[in-house]
Amino acid sequence: MSAQQYQADVIIVGGGIMGSAAAFFLRQRGRSVMLLERGLLGHQASGVNFGNVRRQGRNLLQLPLANRALAIWRKLPELIGEDVEFLPSGHMRICYGTERLAMFEDYANKARDYDLALELFSGAKLRERFPFLGPQVGGASYSALDGHANPRLAAPAFGRAAARAGAQIFENTDVAAVEKDGVDFRATATDGRVFRAPAMLITAGAWANTLSTQFGEPVQLTAHGPQMGVTEPVPYGLKTVVGVSAATDLETLYFRQIPRGNIIFGGGQRGPAYPDLKRAYVRPENTLNQLRQLQRIAPALRQLNVIRVWSGIESYLPDDLPIMGRSVREPGLHYAFGFCGAGFQLGPGVGDVMAELIATGSTSTPIAPFSISRFVPQHASAVTA
Amino acid sequence: MAQPRVIIVGAGPAGVRCAEAFVAAGVRPTVIDEGRRDGGQIYRRQPVNFSRSYTTLYGTEAGRAQALHACFDQLREQIDYLPQTLVWNISEGNVHLMHQDGTPRAASLPYDILVLCTGATDRLMPMPGWEYAGTYSLGAAQIALKSQAVAVGRNIVFLGSGPLLYLVASQYIKAGAQVAAVLDTSPLVLQWRALPKLLSRPWLLFKGMALLKAIRRAGVPVLRGITPLQITGDPDNGVQGVRYRSAQGVEKSLDCDTVAMGYHLRAETQLADLARCEFSFDTASQQWLPQVDAHGRSSVAGVYLAGDGVRIRGADAAENAGRLAALAALADHGNAVVPAQVAQLCRQQLPMERFRLGLLQAFPWPAAQAASLPDHAVVCRCEGITAGELRAVVNLKGAREANRAKAFSRVGMGRCQGRYCGHAGAEVIAAAVVCPVVEVGRLRTQAPVKPLAFKIVEEPQ
Numbered sequence: 001m002s003a004q005q006y007q008a009d010v011i012i013v014g015g016g017i018m019g020s021a022a023a024f025f026l027r028q029r030g031r032s033v034m035l036l037e038r039g040l041l042g043h044q045a046s047g048v049n050f051g052n053v054r055r056q057g058r059n060l061l062q063l064p065l066a067n068r069a070l071a072i073w074r075k076l077p078e079l080i081g082e083d084v085e086f087l088p089s090g091h092m093r094i095c096y097g098t099e100r101l102a103m104f105e106d107y108a109n110k111a112r113d114y115d116l117a118l119e120l121f122s123g124a125k126l127r128e129r130f131p132f133l134g135p136q137v138g139g140a141s142y143s144a145l146d147g148h149a150n151p152r153l154a155a156p157a158f159g160r161a162a163a164r165a166g167a168q169i170f171e172n173t174d175v176a177a178v179e180k181d182g183v184d185f186r187a188t189a190t191d192g193r194v195f196r197a198p199a200m201l202i203t204a205g206a207w208a209n210t211l212s213t214q215f216g217e218p219v220q221l222t223a224h225g226p227q228m229g230v231t232e233p234v235p236y237g238l239k240t241v242v243g244v245s246a247a248t249d250l251e252t253l254y255f256r257q258i259p260r261g262n263i264i265f266g267g268g269q270r271g272p273a274y275p276d277l278k279r280a281y282v283r284p285e286n287t288l289n290q291l292r293q294l295q296r297i298a299p300a301l302r303q304l305n306v307i308r309v310w311s312g313i314e315s316y317l318p319d320d321l322p323i324m325g326r327s328v329r330e331p332g333l334h335y336a337f338g339f340c341g342a343g344f345q346l347g348p349g350v351g352d353v354m355a356e357l358i359a360t361g362s363t364s365t366p367i368a369p370f371s372i373s374r375f376v377p378q379h380a381s382a383v384t385a
Numbered sequence: 386m387a388q389p390r391v392i393i394v395g396a397g398p399a400g401v402r403c404a405e406a407f408v409a410a411g412v413r414p415t416v417i418d419e420g421r422r423d424g425g426q427i428y429r430r431q432p433v434n435f436s437r438s439y440t441t442l443y444g445t446e447a448g449r450a451q452a453l454h455a456c457f458d459q460l461r462e463q464i465d466y467l468p469q470t471l472v473w474n475i476s477e478g479n480v481h482l483m484h485q486d487g488t489p490r491a492a493s494l495p496y497d498i499l500v501l502c503t504g505a506t507d508r509l510m511p512m513p514g515w516e517y518a519g520t521y522s523l524g525a526a527q528i529a530l531k532s533q534a535v536a537v538g539r540n541i542v543f544l545g546s547g548p549l550l551y552l553v554a555s556q557y558i559k560a561g562a563q564v565a566a567v568l569d570t571s572p573l574v575l576q577w578r579a580l581p582k583l584l585s586r587p588w589l590l591f592k593g594m595a596l597l598k599a600i601r602r603a604g605v606p607v608l609r610g611i612t613p614l615q616i617t618g619d620p621d622n623g624v625q626g627v628r629y630r631s632a633q634g635v636e637k638s639l640d641c642d643t644v645a646m647g648y649h650l651r652a653e654t655q656l657a658d659l660a661r662c663e664f665s666f667d668t669a670s671q672q673w674l675p676q677v678d679a680h681g682r683s684s685v686a687g688v689y690l691a692g693d694g695v696r697i698r699g700a701d702a703a704e705n706a707g708r709l710a711a712l713a714a715l716a717d718h719g720n721a722v723v724p725a726q727v728a729q730l731c732r733q734q735l736p737m738e739r740f741r742l743g744l745l746q747a748f749p750w751p752a753a754q755a756a757s758l759p760d761h762a763v764v765c766r767c768e769g770i771t772a773g774e775l776r777a778v779v780n781l782k783g784a785r786e787a788n789r790a791k792a793f794s795r796v797g798m799g800r801c802q803g804r805y806c807g808h809a810g811a812e813v814i815a816a817a818v819v820c821p822v823v824e825v826g827r828l829r830t831q832a833p834v835k836p837l838a839f840k841i842v843e844e845p846q
Binding site: 040047152153156160232281282283284285287288291292294295301302303304305306307308309310 | 474476493786789792793798799802832833836837838839840841842
């Protein structure tokens with residue numbers, strides 16, 4: 001048997017926005033790259049999410065990474081030569097009543113240390129600045145530099161930019177087995193093709209656990225489906241991305257309008273996702289809840305119609321933080337997955353940081369809190385970070 | 386055995402006969418329909434305050450229409466009937482409804498047996514100018530006439546192919562409208578070649594010939610084998626004419642203020658898709674259709690499919706299919722059915738299928754038109770996406786599959802969700818890739834089946 005063999009500096013398994021951006025930035029650092037994607041680039045969580053390019057509201061530990069990501073978003077489209085409809089139109093976190101205003105203020109104070117400037121609104125000032133908000137909305141935290149982009153375009157655009165820069169992209173390549181074989185990592189596709197490289201990066205989202213498990217590093221990864229929808233187009237007026245901060249997930253809706261007029265929304269309870277079947281569904285009752293909640297945020301939306309709903313497969317970890325960084329057990333192995341429904345904005349930053357880590361052995365952006373070591377038993381042979 | 390909870394979607398020929406068969410077995414079904422009244426598209430009932438006769442409305446089909454309406458009227462007390470109600474989604478044994486009589490209201494209903502009798506709509510091929518006001522589908526033109534007794538224009542060109550082209554043109558002529566011409570993309574020779582298959586239903590063939598004769602007798606030119614080039618006009622004034630190439634290869638133009646177009650029909654399959662039924666590619670019609678056995682069983686237990694929503698075989702076959710699906714569901718649920726009745730219905734479907742294949746041979750889907758569509762022609766009217774933009778995502782971004790091309794280009798993302806542009810879009814992609822259209826795949830259905838109003842969740846006043 002003479003299976004086709006491929007060799008490079010780095011194998012990336014998983015062609016979402018993390019893997020595609022990593023491939024692009026590894027090429028910028030002169031590393032040869034093979035990006036293996038089971039379906040098509042950006043087909044899963046990267047392509048179906050809301051499209052938030054939002055820093056505020058994140059765990060403070062993520063802000064340095066989010067800032068690095070935003071700096072890259074701001075270099076688009078020049079950096080990759082394609083428009084992914086990034087619009088820094090501002091992002092607003094709102095709350096019902098005034099109970100959470102103290103929380104907003106506390107977050108704004110802490111976020112200032114991370115170069116995230118937030119402006120707080122309540123009372124008459126809130127109504128004057130954002131007249132479309134409903135009477136139950138009591139306060140808002142506004143981030144002028146955040147915004148949104150088109151998730152259907154972003155990951156494939158990074159992938160094409162990587163390919164133009166010399167990365168080898170293998171779509172429709174389902175990796176059955178990964179292992180260390182001497183100095184190299186070996187990825188074997190279901191059709192028998194073999195890919196070898198001294199470094200490997202696993203960016204396989206909800207499917208990453210089946211790969212990390214093959215290296216003795218299983219994690220508690222669960223899959224859920226975001227519940228998304230879009231309205232018919234109406235004149236462009238709601239330029240700020242709006243998201244609700246609330247104690248119950250039934251209320252945590254978000255929406256954004258794109259310049260061609262459609263309003264995209266999501267949030268509320270998550271839906272079922274089946275990674276094995278590559279399918280996820282929108283629960284009809286979730287859509288109805290969304291329509292009810294959206295009218296609380298902006299009563300004018302009641303005049304609209306929803307034309308489409310969709311879902312996808314996102315991966316979550318028990319502590320709501322991603323896994324990012326080196327393997328604990330296997331030198332040369334790296335992970336970036338499990339972004340808990342909030343990975344889109346980070347994507348370009350994750351790609352940049354992982355490329356830096358793989359190419360130089362360290363990274364200027366702190367990512368230690370995201371190490372897989374927090375899930376791997378202590379007796380495992382540790383590789384010092 | 387407990388009474389199964391039966392839901393039938395659609396009150397056309399398939400749905401009504403399906404309900405009749407359940408009632409005959411002592412089961413009370415719920416019939417859900419988008420229309421104000423029963424009858425479906427073909428036997429659409431006029432509003433209650435209209436008084437045209439059956440013959441005026443349905444011509445040679447008056448007897449069949451009257452029989453179906455009478456059947457439904459008799460069933461009314463033995464079924465639960467939800468008119469003006471859209472099934473907007475299906476999940477895990479429930480249909481999700483939007484009642485549209487007044488302020489939209491949400492509801493959901495559980496089922497043990499779901500029979501989808503969702504019918505068909507026009508199959509459309511874009512051409513330059515089809516986005517101008519004054520372009521209608523053949524079906525829409527027929528609805529305006531049948532329901533409201535109005536014509537869609539003063540001087541109309543009927544363009545496309547298929548039996549509906551001739552039927553609607555003749556109905557307009559009979560109603561006194563001015564018809565500038567009937568332009569058929571199918572050459573006469575194909576219609577001759579299909580004769581052996583079409584003879585499987587000689588009476589229907591004879592009626593088709595009579596329609597043609599009536600159109601000719603009215604002095605309306607019927608031109609076959611033409612190639613549509615452009616609907617002329619502008620955004621402000623709408624349609625002003627049609628340019629086409631004759632079978633002899635000569636470019637010609639016609640003045641008109643309205644174009645009614647369509648290329649036979651396409652099955653309305655979104656609900657079958659949302660019910661997670663398997664689909665396969667039907668080579669004869671070049672469409673993706675849900676898989677069914679001869680009785681209407683889908684790939685999903687408890688879900689049955691009947692009528693033009695599965696295969697375009699027309700109203701008579703739909704009545705049979707509705708009955709067959711009910712009998713299959715009853716048998717699967719443990720009720721006794723008469724095997725001879727089932728066998729007879731199956732036998733009657735054989736010539737219907739042969740006739741379907743004959744029509745597809747006589748009036749083929751003009752796939753080649755998609756390949757020669759100029760780059761500036763709009764493919765997706767909802768989103769205003771041109772053939773050139775769609776080709777660009779194929780050629781520059783490698784989108785070779787229907788859903789991928791939709792994600793990159795937005796073709797099929799608008800209000801119609803690809804119901805009108807999906808087939809032509811797939812042909813444009815296939816031509817750009819240079820592959821058979823089957824390899825382009827099919828657009829996955831996403832709820833809602835039709836636009837869902839935010840007002841659906843309003844608290845009662």
